[in-house]
Amino acid sequence: MPVVMDAERMSRSLARIAHEILERYRGVEDLALVGIRTRGVPLAKRLAHAIAAINKTDVATGALDITLYRDDLMRHAVGAQPVVRRTEIPFSIDDKRILLVDDVLYTGRTIRAALDALIEFGRPRAIQLVVLVDRGHRELPIKADYVGKNLPTSLTQSVHVHLVEIDGRDEVEIRES
Amino acid sequence: MKKDLLGIGDLTRDEIYLVLETAEAMREIGQRPIKKVPTLRGKTVVNLFYEPSTRTRTSFEVAEKRLSADTLTVPVAASSVLKGETLADTALNIEAMAPDMIVLRHASSGAGHLLSRICRSRIINAGDGMHEHPTQALLDAFTIREHKGRIEGLKVAIIGDLLHSRVLRSNVLSLTALGADVWACGPSTLVPPGLDRFGVHATTSIDEAVADADVVMMLRIQQERMDGAFVPSLREYFNTFGMTAARVARAKPDVIIMHPGPMNRGVEIASDVADGPYSVILEQVANGVAVRMAVLYLLAGEAEAD
Numbered sequence: 317m318p319v320v321m322d323a324e325r326m327s328r329s330l331a332r333i334a335h336e337i338l339e340r341y342r343g344v345e346d347l348a349l350v351g352i353r354t355r356g357v358p359l360a361k362r363l364a365h366a367i368a369a370i371n372k373t374d375v376a377t378g379a380l381d382i383t384l385y386r387d388d389l390m391r392h393a394v395g396a397q398p399v400v401r402r403t404e405i406p407f408s409i410d411d412k413r414i415l416l417v418d419d420v421l422y423t424g425r426t427i428r429a430a431l432d433a434l435i436e437f438g439r440p441r442a443i444q445l446v447v448l449v450d451r452g453h454r455e456l457p458i459k460a461d462y463v464g465k466n467l468p469t470s471l472t473q474s475v476h477v478h479l480v481e482i483d484g485r486d487e488v489e490i491r492e493s
Numbered sequence: 494m495k496k497d498l499l500g501i502g503d504l505t506r507d508e509i510y511l512v513l514e515t516a517e518a519m520r521e522i523g524q525r526p527i528k529k530v531p532t533l534r535g536k537t538v539v540n541l542f543y544e545p546s547t548r549t550r551t552s553f554e555v556a557e558k559r560l561s562a563d564t565l566t567v568p569v570a571a572s573s574v575l576k577g578e579t580l581a582d583t584a585l586n587i588e589a590m591a592p593d594m595i596v597l598r599h600a601s602s603g604a605g606h607l608l609s610r611i612c613r614s615r616i617i618n619a620g621d622g623m624h625e626h627p628t629q630a631l632l633d634a635f636t637i638r639e640h641k642g643r644i645e646g647l648k649v650a651i652i653g654d655l656l657h658s659r660v661l662r663s664n665v666l667s668l669t670a671l672g673a674d675v676w677a678c679g680p681s682t683l684v685p686p687g688l689d690r691f692g693v694h695a696t697t698s699i700d701e702a703v704a705d706a707d708v709v710m711m712l713r714i715q716q717e718r719m720d721g722a723f724v725p726s727l728r729e730y731f732n733t734f735g736m737t738a739a740r741v742a743r744a745k746p747d748v749i750i751m752h753p754g755p756m757n758r759g760v761e762i763a764s765d766v767a768d769g770p771y772s773v774i775l776e777q778v779a780n781g782v783a784v785r786m787a788v789l790y791l792l793a794g795e796a797e798a799d
Contacts, residue, residue: 400790402517433530436529437527
């Protein structure tokens with residue numbers, strides 16, 4: 317199981333993304349970070365901390381659960397419904413520039429669901445996408461604006477992101493299935 | 494989850510908690526500017542109500558619409574029941590139009606079980622006679638947990654017409670499964686035998702039931718189900734078993750007062766208690782929508798094999 321990103325590499329990637337965001341936006345007053353559950357949420361918080369450390373300004377963060385917007389929900393051959401968790405966006409997204417944060421970008425279907433979910437909360441000025449890993453194989457016309465690492469993979473492989481907040485360690489690994 | 498939700502017995506303890514956790518997420522949807530998610534798009538839900546109901550029927554309809562299901566409610570008075578059609582025939586005719594779920598309220602205990610045997614659609618029991626009302630018990634558990642943070646170890650006193658109450662039966666099953674200390678109190682004519690076999694303390698003393706209770710749940714005197722003389726008079730009933738401010742004072746200082754509705758003010762509960770600071774009766778109604786959304790969502794998945 318090759319590790320393709322360790323803790324140090326991950327933290328440098330996030331720091332770089334924070335700089336890129338600030339380079340593009342200068343002011344961060346109308347910026348907000350929304351993490352997609354589960355692992356997008358701690359990543360969004362880390363980016364908010366990184367931006368605050370550089371720029372001395374706080375950026376609002378929220379958590380989005382996209383389960384109820386999935387396009388495969390009622391198509392499962394077997395199995396129970398996926399667990400729904402709380403969406404927590406404690407601010408108005410109207411006229412904000414929203415940075416949507418997720419761990420892995422793959423088919424793009426999660427992001428499609430997240431865009432639908434987010435739009436229900438208001439009309440942001442813009443939505444951009446931040447991902448830690450882009451593993452390719454898109455099935456929808458979706459592209460990330462900020463990428464931690466581009467990771468060419470085959471369809472038989474799976475990418476696993478581990479984060480300290482949830483898994484006790486920072487690491488990205490590829491597995492053969 | 495099983496195919497149908499006919500009673501609390503269809504759920505394991507873990508599944509009860511899954512419903513409560515899912516309802517937490519569903520409640521947030523009701524606080525959004527657009528109170529709707531696309532989850533059950535293209536699913537058809539038929540609400541078949543053979544008994545009058547305001548709260549439960551409205552609550553299911555709101556829950557179904559918030560999940561984007563196509564929903565229709567069969568108004569019984571205008572339906573072919575009056576022309577002599579049986580429940581089974583009505584159900585089979587509705588079934589022929591291929592709905593995904595049927596929400597059934599019926600005056601006969603076990604009506605849901607009959608539909609469950611003859612229908613492919615998922616059946617949700619919204620109250621069957623004197624048997625069960627599982628979504629009410631789930632929303633009660635949700636409301637208790639919201640206020641107390643837990644259910645295990647709490648003293649819950651359920652007071653009133655125990656005999657005719659499907660709310661009692663469902664609550665006894667869920668609350669004992671979740672580890673509450675359940676007390677049931679009513680006049681001896683309205684206490685069903687065998688409550689102790691469910692681990693419930695039955696008593697005819699309201700003071701004993703209310704003493705140090707964390708939760709007091711009042712049940713309605715169901716005059717429409719009483720064909721005998723169960724209580725001498727409603728006034729005497731209120732004097733002996735009605736919830737008054739003086740009786741509330743015997744419970745824990747942070748007690749919550751619940752009622753599944755509709756209330757008979759001045760019969761089982763005094764108005765100043767129903768509208769007072771301990772009352773969570775309207776919160777129960779609000780939580781009912783979130784809990785029913787959770788049930789509809791969880792049942793819409795693939796059923797486990799029996």
